[in-house]
Amino acid sequence: MTEVIAHRGFHGPSNEEAIEAIHNELDALWDDASFVPDMDRMTFATAVIEAAANIVQHALPAAEKPVEIDVEISVWPARLVARVSAFNAREPFADDMQASMPDSEAESGRGLALIEALVTTVTFERQDGTNTWILTRNT
Amino acid sequence: MQFSYEVNDSYAEVKGVGRLNMVAAPKLREVVAEVVAGGSSRVVVNLSETDFMDSSGLGALIGCLKAARQAGGDLRIAGVQPQVKMVLELTNMDRVLTAYPTAEAAFGDD
Numbered sequence: 056m057t058e059v060i061a062h063r064g065f066h067g068p069s070n071e072e073a074i075e076a077i078h079n080e081l082d083a084l085w086d087d088a089s090f091v092p093d094m095d096r097m098t099f100a101t102a103v104i105e106a107a108a109n110i111v112q113h114a115l116p117a118a119e120k121p122v123e124i125d126v127e128i129s130v131w132p133a134r135l136v137a138r139v140s141a142f143n144a145r146e147p148f149a150d151d152m153q154a155s156m157p158d159s160e161a162e163s164g165r166g167l168a169l170i171e172a173l174v175t176t177v178t179f180e181r182q183d184g185t186n187t188w189i190l191t192r193n194t
Numbered sequence: 195m196q197f198s199y200e201v202n203d204s205y206a207e208v209k210g211v212g213r214l215n216m217v218a219a220p221k222l223r224e225v226v227a228e229v230v231a232g233g234s235s236r237v238v239v240n241l242s243e244t245d246f247m248d249s250s251g252l253g254a255l256i257g258c259l260k261a262a263r264q265a266g267g268d269l270r271i272a273g274v275q276p277q278v279k280m281v282l283e284l285t286n287m288d289r290v291l292t293a294y295p296t297a298e299a300a301f302g303d304d
Binding site: 166 | 213
């Protein structure tokens with residue numbers, strides 16, 4: 056049996072404050088899992104912040120309720136896992152899911168390509184009006 | 195993230211302390227626009243105390259580079275920390291935004 060070694064979470068309105076709060080949770084996570092190598096911390100944290108920023112910048116509400124962001128991050132014996140969700144959100148447009156790196160003049164559009172380069176697996180789920188990114192990185 | 199800048203004889207140095215994320219990116223654009231509008235188009239962004247950058251922060255640096263070049267100057271980066279270096283390399287932007295060890299070295303060759 057494998058068990059979760061450390062866990063942190065965040066739930067709140069999808070806004071700029073959420074990005075800083077999620078980053079603080081990531082920093083705190085490593086205090087509880089000091090064995091995780093610096094390279095894994097750095098790559099995983101970058102991917103989680105990119106996914107959260109994608110929600111804050113692009114997720115549109117499905118109805119009247121505003122979009123909320125929910126992040127669950129956990130450390131397993133050989134794996135880091137993050138579930139980054141947008142509650143009350145519309146299904147993303149196919150164009151927003153473009154994961155190729157744009158040309159060097161572009162000032163946006165690198166987030167998804169960067170996420171794919173940083174983690175081992177990226178899964179997207181939509182269920183009951185919630186969009187969830189599941190990011191894993193083998194350590 | 196906190197930004198500050200200092201105008202020297204041959205270049206202006208912009209320093210950012212903290213996380214260059216989607217919150218800080220528009221502020222960086224504002225600060226560099228102000229520096230360039232003030233007549234300093236040779237800009238060094240000192241990242242020695244920037245411990246994190248995401249794709250929004252990178253986008254802002256690219257926008258600032260374009261603004262400096264349009265004004266006849268250039269934008270260079272200095273003091274790059276490991277996470278920022280990683281993002282530059284994974285996005286192939288290390289070829290466009292050349293990193294110098296220090297702000298003094300960034301325009302030291304011309």
